[in-house]
Structures are given as structure tokens and as C-alpha cells.
Amino acid sequence: xxxxxxxxxxxxxxxxxxxxxxxxxxxxxxxxxxxxxxxxxxxxxxxxxxxxxxxxxxxxxxxxxxxxxxxxxxxxxxxxxxxxxxxxxxxxxxxxxxxxxxxxxxxxxxxxxxxxxxxxxxxxxxxxxxxxxxxxxxxxxxxxxxxxxxxxxxxxxxxxxxxxxxxxxxxxxxxxxxxxxxxxxxxxxxxxxxxxxxxxxxxxxxxxxxxxxxxxxxxxxxxxxxxxxxxxxxxxxxxxxxxxxxxxxxxxxxxxxxxxxxxxxxxxxxxxxxxxxxxxxxxxxxxxxxxxxxxxxxxxxxxxxxxxxxxxxxxxxxxxxxxxxxxxxxxxxxxxxxxxxxxxx
Numbered sequence: 001x002x003x004x005x006x007x008x009x010x011x012x013x014x015x016x017x018x019x020x021x022x023x024x025x026x027x028x029x030x031x032x033x034x035x036x037x038x039x040x041x042x043x044x045x046x047x048x049x050x051x052x053x054x055x056x057x058x059x060x061x062x063x064x065x066x067x068x069x070x071x072x073x074x075x076x077x078x079x080x081x082x083x084x085x086x087x088x089x090x091x092x093x094x095x096x097x098x099x100x101x102x103x104x105x106x107x108x109x110x111x112x113x114x115x116x117x118x119x120x121x122x123x124x125x126x127x128x129x130x131x132x133x134x135x136x137x138x139x140x141x142x143x144x145x146x147x148x149x150x151x152x153x154x155x156x157x158x159x160x161x162x163x164x165x166x167x168x169x170x171x172x173x174x175x176x177x178x179x180x181x182x183x184x185x186x187x188x189x190x191x192x193x194x195x196x197x198x199x200x201x202x203x204x205x206x207x208x209x210x211x212x213x214x215x216x217x218x219x220x221x222x223x224x225x226x227x228x229x230x231x232x233x234x235x236x237x238x239x240x241x242x243x244x245x246x247x248x249x250x251x252x253x254x255x256x257x258x259x260x261x262x263x264x265x266x267x268x269x270x271x272x273x274x275x276x277x278x279x280x281x282x283x284x285x286x287x288x289x290x291x292x293x294x295x296x297x298x299x300x301x302x303x304x305x306x307x308x309x310x311x312x313x314x315x316x317x318x319x320x321x322x323x324x325x326x327x328x329x330x331x332x333x334x335x336x337x338x339x340x341x342x343x344x345x
Contacts, residue, residue, distance in 0.1 A: 003086050004107050004160075005079045006031060009071030010051075010094035011038040018050045023100040025054055031107075032083060033057045035094075036075045039065035058082075069172065069179025076166045087114045089166060093157035102158060102199040109197050110160030117187050118160030120199035121153040148332070149188060151196065154181075158199060165192050189279060189339075231271045232327070239264035265293060277339035289338055300326045 006024065010017065021033060037048050039062045052059045060074055072091060079089055090107045092098045102120055109118045139154040157180070161169070165187055172182045187194065242263045246256035269289055273279045300322055307318035 003032065003083060004110055005083055005086055005089050006033045006103060006107070007072065007075040007079065007089045007091045008033070008035045008094045009038055009068050009075065009091070010035055010040070011065060011068075011071070012040045012044055013047055013094045014096070015047065016096045017094045018047060018054070020094075020096070020098075020100060021051060021054050021057060024103065025056060027100055027104065029056070031056070034075050034079060035059050036071040037061045038067070038071040039063060067176035067179070069177070069182075070175040072179060073170055073172070073175075076161070077170055080163070080166060080170075086163060087111065088160060088162040091157065091159050091161060097202050098158045099200055099202065105197055105199065106158055106160045109195065110162070113195060115162055115164070115192065116160075117162065117165060117184070117192055117194045119151065119153065119194060119196045120156050120158030121151070121196040122156060122199055122201040143184075149184060149194065151194070153196065156199075162192065165190070185277075189277060227276045231268060231276055234271065235264045235268040238267050265290060272334065272339065277334070279339040281339060285338060289334070292333070292338060296326055296330055 008017075008021075021035075024031060024033065033054075033056055035048075035051050035057060037044070037059060040048070048059060048061075051057055058078070060078055062071065062074065066074075075091075076089060079086060088110050090103055090110065092103050098120070106118050106120050110116070140151060143149045143151055143154050159180075161183075165183070168186050168190060169179075169183050172179055172186065174182050184194070186192075239260050242260035243256050246259050247253065251259065269286055272289075273281055273285075279285070303322045303326075304315070304318040307322055308315055312318070
């Protein structure tokens with residue numbers, strides 16, 4: 001059986017973490033374990049000395065707290081270099097939310113499906129703190145609508161990451177909790193399928209051991225998910241700015257309008273390609289994108305005309321209503337057709 005490494009990003013852990021590692025070692029003597037101390041500080045030296053003393057555990061250290069994403073990248077980079085034959089890695093939290101049995105369960109599933117991303121899915125019905133339940137419900141629908149990924153547990157830290165996705169993950173710029181959201185976006189854009197396996201739902205003392213900030217870290221995660229809307233706003237501002245510059249340079253209104261729209265179109269394509277859909281698309285995709293933009297503009301104009309004739313004699317209401325529907329459809333079409341299928345072709 002090919003090798004899979006266990007990776008634990010750890011920030012200010014408790015003795016419970018040491019017991020988890022000892023249990024893993026008792027259950028299987030040969031499994032490689034990598035722990036990343038993400039700048040926990042001198043107060044946690046004794047705990048990490050115990051971690052280091054457990055047979056088969058490699059301890060890596062960050063001088064300061066860089067964030068969960070940075071710790072995961074540190075560990076994955078080390079594993080890819082020192083364990084080049086690995087099938088992948090199982091990442092788990094160090095706050096006691098994951099049992100040794102479930103870690104091995106995800107590991108075994110990754111062995112069976114080495115080209116899949118394996119997610120340990122918790123049951124959010126009983127014994128779950130309100131903030132965790134609310135956050136998962138909200139993000140579950142956000143992932144489904146914005147990413148086209150249907151998951152029952154979007155915030156799980158217990159994951160089986162195939163080697164291919166490990167290498168791609170090292171290029172993610174995010175360093176904190178939003179890293180795991182970016183990782184799922186890359187998995188989708190690169191065609192890495194996802195499987196969920198049921199795991200236990202474990203919370204100690206209302207999940208106080210977690211270092212997740214429900215306000216700041218949630219903002220970072222939802223910023224990743226809402227980049228499409230932000231891209232639309234940025235494009236509109238660029239369109240207006242370019243139009244202002246051109247008209248003040250004595251370019252006729254029609255020419256200024258076309259020039260500004262062309263500039264905004266190119267910038268929007270680059271933003272969507274790099275920051276929203278994480279696509280490697282080129283000129284062919286850009287040509288399809290431009291054609292689709294003009295087509296959707298034509299459809300929008302026709303629908304607005306029909307709206308003012310049969311629904312309400314209000315051009316502004318027609319524009320707002322129709323553009324909202326078109327905007328939602330555009331997102332799904334660009335996500336699933338233009339920046340995915342055409343990019344693959």
C-alpha cells in the first residue's frame with residue numbers, strides 16, 4: 001500500500017493533542033506524521049517537546065503565527081520534498097475535533113480513491129455549538145450557489161488531499177482559514193472530484209479550543225466566495241473611469257463608450273480568470289467570453305423591451321429586474337461552461 005502522511009497544523013494545542021498522536025501511533029506504528037507548530041510561542045515548548053518525542057513524528061516550526069493555511073503549505077511542501085512517493089496527505093485539526101479512528105477512515109478512503117479530495121463530513125444535528133451550525137448552513141448554500149459544489153460539511157478540517165492537489169495548493173496566496181476554501185476552488189477548476197465520508201461530531205467545552213474567529217475569519221472566507229460580485233463592481237468602475245478619461249481627451253461619446261467597454265471587458269476577463277474561477281484559459285476562451293457578453297447583452301435588451309411592454313412602463317425597473325436575472329445566469333454559465341469546459345478544450 002502506497003504511503004499517505006498525516007499533517008497537523010497546530011497553534012497553541014493542549015495535552016489532548018499529544019494523546020491523539022499517541023493513539024495514532026499505537027494504532028499504526030508506521031504511519032508518517034508531520035506537525036507544524038504555527039508560532040505557538042515559548043509557553044507551549046513543553047507540549048511540543050512531547051510531540052517531538054513520539055516515534056515517527058516530524059515537527060516543523062514557524063517563528064511566528066502565520067495562519068492555518070501557511071502551516072498547511074509549510075507541511076505539504078515538506079512532505080512533497082521528503083516523501084516524493086506519497087499518494088497524498090490527510091490534514092486534521094489539533095484541537096481535539098477529530099478522532100484517530102476518523103483520521104484513519106479518511107486515510108483509507110484516500111487509498112481507495114487517490115485522485116479524489118476526501119472530506120470528513122460531520123453530522124450537524126446534535127451537540128453542535130450554534131455558531132458552528134449557523135456557519136456551516138450558511139456556507140453550505142454559498143458553496144452550492146457560487147462554486148457549484150454540493151457539500152454537507154464545508155468547514156471540515158479533516159481532509160484527504162491527493163498529491164496532485166497538494167502541489168497546486170502551494171500556489172495559493174491565502175494563509176489563514178480561507179486557504180481551505182481556495183483549495184476547493186482549485187480542486188474544482190482542475191477537475192479533482194470530491195467525496196465525503198461520515199465522521200464523528202466532537203466538540204469540547206463549546207469548541208473553545210478552536211482559534212477560528214467567527215467574524216474576521218468568516219469575512220475572509222466569504223470574501224473568497226463573493227469575488228464574482230466584487231469583480232462586477234470593479235469592472236463597472238473601470239468602465240466609468242475609462243469613459244471619463246476618453247471623453248476628457250475629446251474622444252467622441254460613441255468612441256469613448258466603445259473604448260471604455262473594451263477596456264472593462266478585458267480587465268473583467270483577467271479578474272474572472274485569475275481570481276474568481278482560477279482558470280488557465282487563453283485567447284480561445286477570451287473569444288468565447290466576448291461573444292457571450294455581446295449575446296447576453298442582446299438578450300438583456302430584448303427582455304427589457306418585453307418587460308416595459310407587458311409588465312411595467314418603467315425602463316429603470318425593467319433594467320434592474322432583467323439584469324439581476326441575467327447576472328445570476330451569467331455567473332453559472334461562465335463558471336460551468338466558459339471558464340471550465342472551454343478552458344479544458
